[in-house]
Amino acid sequence: xxxxxxxxxxxxxxxxxxxxxxxxxxxxxxxxxxxxxxxxxxxxxxxxxxxxxxxxxxxxxxxxxxxxxxxxxxxxxxxxxxxxxxxxxxxxxxxxxxxxxxxxxxxxxxxxxxxxxxxxxxxxxxxxxxxxxxxxxxxxxxxxxxxxxxxxxxxxxxxxxxxxxxxxxxxxxxxxxxxxxxxxxxxxxxxxxxxxxxxxxxxxxxxxxxxxxxxxxxxxxxxxxxxxxxxxxxxxxxxxxxxxxxxxxxxxxxxxxxxxxxxxxxxxxxxxxxxxxxxxxxxxxxx
Numbered sequence: 278x279x280x281x282x283x284x285x286x287x288x289x290x291x292x293x294x295x296x297x298x299x300x301x302x303x304x305x306x307x308x309x310x311x312x313x314x315x316x317x318x319x320x321x322x323x324x325x326x327x328x329x330x331x332x333x334x335x336x337x338x339x340x341x342x343x344x345x346x347x348x349x350x351x352x353x354x355x356x357x358x359x360x361x362x363x364x365x366x367x368x369x370x371x372x373x374x375x376x377x378x379x380x381x382x383x384x385x386x387x388x389x390x391x392x393x394x395x396x397x398x399x400x401x402x403x404x405x406x407x408x409x410x411x412x413x414x415x416x417x418x419x420x421x422x423x424x425x426x427x428x429x430x431x432x433x434x435x436x437x438x439x440x441x442x443x444x445x446x447x448x449x450x451x452x453x454x455x456x457x458x459x460x461x462x463x464x465x466x467x468x469x470x471x472x473x474x475x476x477x478x479x480x481x482x483x484x485x486x487x488x489x490x491x492x493x494x495x496x497x498x499x500x501x502x503x504x505x506x507x508x509x510x511x512x513x514x515x516x517x518x519x520x521x522x523x524x525x526x527x528x529x530x531x532x533x534x535x536x537x538x539x540x541x542x543x544x545x546x547x548x549x550x551x552x553x554x555x556x557x558x559x560x561x562x563x564x
Contacts, residue, residue, distance in 0.1 A: 313470045316377035316387070321369045324379055327387045329364040331453035336520045337487040337511070338363075341427070344418040346516035359414055362407075370397040370406035371450065378467050385455050386463035390471055391448040393480060398432075422513050430509055431485065438506045438524050439483055447475050449484040468498050476533035485509060486523040500525035 316324045332338040333352070341363070342356045352360070367389065371377045374397045376390040391397070403409050412420055436443045449471070454464050475482050486495060492502075503524045511520035 313378050313380045313466050316368070316372060316379050318369065318372050320379075320384075321365060321372055321377075323384045324377055324387045325361065325365040325368045327379070327384045327455055328368060328389075328451060328453045329361045330455050331387075332364070332451075333360070335487055337427075337522065340511055340514065340520050341415060341419045341423045344416045344422070344514075346514070362414065363411065366406045366408040366411070367451065370402050370408060373397070373405055374399075374402050375450070376471070378470060380463050380466055381455075381458055381461075385458035385461070386467055387451070387453045388449065388464075388467035388471075389451040391450055393445045393447060398428075418513070422511070426511060426513055430511075434485075434506055434509050434524060435483060438503045438526060439481065442481050446481040446483050447471055449482060452484075464494075465498065472499065472527060473533070475527070476530045477535040479529045479531075479534050481529060482527040484525050486525060487520070489521075489523075492523055492525075495525050499527040499530075501527070 338360060342359050368377055368387070371389040371391065374391070374395050376392055377387065378390070379385075379387045397403070397406070397408075411423060415423060435448070439446055449468070452464055452467060472482055482500070484495065484500060486492060503526055506524050508524065509522040511522075514520070
C-alpha cells in the first residue's frame with residue numbers, strides 16, 4: 278500500500294504508445310477512432326458506461342448490488358444507478374493509479390490495467406475515486422461482500438498465483454466490450470497493447486475471468502490457468518450457487534524480450550517522466 282505524505286502528487290503513466298487495431302476477421306482499421314488510446318480523467322464517465330453495459334449480466338457485478346435474493350434477476354432503477362457508480366469509481370481509480378485504454382469510435386471496448394508495483398488500495402485513491410462512498414451506498418451485506426470478501430480474496434489469490442512476481446507483473450483487472458461491438462477485434466487490440474510491452478520487459482500478465490465463455494478467448498491470447506489456484510469462489514449468497522472466477526497467467530514470450538540496454542533507456546525515461554510529474558498537483562474534482 279502506498280501512502281501519500283505532504284503534497285499530493287501525480288503518478289506518471291506507463292510509457293505505452295497507441296496502436297492500430299488488427300481486427301480478428303477484418304482488415305486493419307485506419308480511422309483515428311479505431312486506435313487504442315489511453316483514457317484520461319476527463320473521459321472516465323464514457324469509459325465507465327462501456328464497463329457498466331458490458332457487465333450488466335455478470336454474476337460478480339450483480340453479487341454486490343443484488344443482495345436480496347428476490348431481486349437478483351432484475352435491475353431496479355436504484356440498483357442500476359449503483360452499478361454505474363461502481364463502474365465510474367473503478368475507472369477513475371485506475372486512471373489515477375493504473376492504466377485505462379479504450380478503442381472504437383464510441384468507447385466500444387475498455388481495459389483497466391494495474392501496472393507492475395501499483396495498486397489502488399491506498400486511502401488517497403479510495404477517496405479521490407469515490408470508492409469510499411460504497412461503504413454507504415451498498416447494503417450492509419453488499420458492503421461486507423465487496424470490502425471484506427471480494428477485495429481481500431483477489432489480493433490473496435493474486436499473491437498466491439504469482440508468488441515472487443506478484444509486485445512485478447501486469448494485472449488486467451477488467452476487459453469490457455459493448456455487446457454491439459463484439460467480434461471486431463477491439464478486445465484483442467487492448468490486450469495486445471500491454472502484452473507486447475510485457476513481453477519486451479519480460480513480465481507476466483495476470484487476470485481473473487468471471488464468465489466461462491471467456492476462458493478459451495484468453496487462452497488464445499496466451500493466458501493459461503494456474504494449476505495451484507484454478508478458481509476463486511464467492512460464497513456469501515446462500516440462495517445461489519457460488520460465483521466462480523477463473524485465474525489465468527500469461528508468461529512473457531522470451532523471443533520478444535528487449536535487450537538490457539534498450540530496457541535501461543526506457544527505465545531512465547520513465548523515471549525522468551515520473552520525477553517531472555511529481556512536481557504537479559492533482560486539481561481535478563472527484564467524479
